[in-house]
Amino acid sequence: MAEIIYSKYSNERSRRFAIRTDILEENKKRWLQKKALYPEGKEHMDNLASWNSRLNAVYEKVPFVCNKCEIVEDGVKFEYLDAESLSEHLDSMLQRGEIQAAFDRLVEFLKQVRLVYSQKPFEVTAEFQQVFGNVTLPSQLMCAEITNIDIVCDNVMLTEPITLLDYEWTFEFPVPCEYVLYRIIHYYIQTNSIRTPLNEEKLYQELGISEALQSSFAQMEKAFQGYITGSHVPMREMYGVMTPGMSSFSVETTGLLQVYFGDEEGRYYEPFSAKRPIMTRHADYTIDLPPECRKIRIDPGDQPCMVHIKKLAFDGQTASMDEAEVPDGFIHGSWALISRPDPHIKDIAVPQGAKQLTMQLEIYLENQDMLACLQDLQKENARLNDLVEQRTRELEEKNKPMLQMVYEKVMEKKGK
Numbered sequence: 001m002a003e004i005i006y007s008k009y010s011n012e013r014s015r016r017f018a019i020r021t022d023i024l025e026e027n028k029k030r031w032l033q034k035k036a037l038y039p040e041g042k043e044h045m046d047n048l049a050s051w052n053s054r055l056n057a058v059y060e061k062v063p064f065v066c067n068k069c070e071i072v073e074d075g076v077k078f079e080y081l082d083a084e085s086l087s088e089h090l091d092s093m094l095q096r097g098e099i100q101a102a103f104d105r106l107v108e109f110l111k112q113v114r115l116v117y118s119q120k121p122f123e124v125t126a127e128f129q130q131v132f133g134n135v136t137l138p139s140q141l142m143c144a145e146i147t148n149i150d151i152v153c154d155n156v157m158l159t160e161p162i163t164l165l166d167y168e169w170t171f172e173f174p175v176p177c178e179y180v181l182y183r184i185i186h187y188y189i190q191t192n193s194i195r196t197p198l199n200e201e202k203l204y205q206e207l208g209i210s211e212a213l214q215s216s217f218a219q220m221e222k223a224f225q226g227y228i229t230g231s232h233v234p235m236r237e238m239y240g241v242m243t244p245g246m247s248s249f250s251v252e253t254t255g256l257l258q259v260y261f262g263d264e265e266g267r268y269y270e271p272f273s274a275k276r277p278i279m280t281r282h283a284d285y286t287i288d289l290p291p292e293c294r295k296i297r298i299d300p301g302d303q304p305c306m307v308h309i310k311k312l313a314f315d316g317q318t319a320s321m322d323e324a325e326v327p328d329g330f331i332h333g334s335w336a337l338i339s340r341p342d343p344h345i346k347d348i349a350v351p352q353g354a355k356q357l358t359m360q361l362e363i364y365l366e367n368q369d370m371l372a373c374l375q376d377l378q379k380e381n382a383r384l385n386d387l388v389e390q391r392t393r394e395l396e397e398k399n400k401p402m403l404q405m406v407y408e409k410v411m412e413k414k415g416k
Contacts, residue, residue: 014230035075133223339371
């Protein structure tokens with residue numbers, strides 16, 4: 001008789017996606033089984049067998065293969081694989097200090113995925129917007145007929161050929177190939193601190209995923225997670241309802257502040273940075289600067305925000321913000337407004353020989369649409385100011401002869 005040796009409930013989802021995953025064993029043979037927790041989820045489970053054969057046809061170019069599956073009476077049964085995952089393989093390389101080799105191996109895999117999912121130009125459909133939201137995307141993106149978006153490194157088993165374990169999140173409408181690549185990079189780098197030396201931004205550059213695309217894909221990911229949960233409210237968000245009359249005392253934090261130490265060319269790498277917690281919207285720190293630091297970049301968390309720069313100084317001298325740039329935002333006086341999910345202020349010049357950075361920041365999370373609207377108003381204001389200056393110069397140039405003549409008449413009278 002089969003024995004359940006491991007069980008996991010994925011129940012912080014809407015009813016049609018809520019499942020239980022079991023690993024079973026009988027006569028020393030193991031297999032994995034997924035079962036819908038509610039009747040509404042049966043179609044989602046039944047789709048897996050169809051997606052298996054269709055994805056295998058797409059993967060023939062590489063080749064990858066999907067983990068074998070079959071529909072059984074109470075769910076879907078999968079082959080159990082005892083092999084090293086791509087995550088484990090890359091982690092081992094990083095632990096041995098083989099950073100460039102790990103970078104190259106991940107890029108090699110990413111290019112294989114791009115080959116698989118670059119079959120035709122991407123176009124937005126109603127089905128796409130239902131899952132990933134109404135997001136602005138460029139026209140040159142590519143896609144495939146059917147897409148498993150969850151080819152994250154934990155789901156990649158280094159068998160021969162490579163086996164992809166989980167294809168629960170497969171869609172039969174166009175999904176950008178670049179979004180799949182973004183998820184692979186993001187979820188590998190961001191889920192374990194040992195992986196930060198790989199340099200997430202450099203990986204995006206290698207695959208041609210711009211900062212604007214990263215911002216759009218972050219919005220897509222947020223919409224996708226909302227699609228999974230639907231109207232279901234996770235237990236962690238129900239504390240106030242479940243405990244009326246109770247007060248919760250905690251230290252409020254709004255994420256991490258990260259300061260990157262850049263060179264003269266404005267290049268910023270993850271290993272050359274410092275992270276500090278943002279406590280109760282405040283970030284008050286003094287940070288030692290490496291000798292080669294020429295510019296800094298400040299990342300005030302990971303959500304659109306307004307930053308009140310109460311103090312920013314190098315060795316006690318107020319920092320110059322003349323060269324500073326704010327992608328998807330602007331600086332007005334002592335405030336920086338940033339309307340992107342990955343907010344940052346970059347290219348703040350560091351004086352020669354500076355040893356310490358002192359900062360006092362207040363960070364306020366704000367609605368992205370509101371901040372984007374303020375940015376548009378600021379751009380329009382700048383355009384009008386430029387127009388006024390241009391017209392003023394044109395009028396001065398046009399009236400220059402007359403002004404010169406008046407000046408000469410005045411000087412002539414003075415001479416008499």
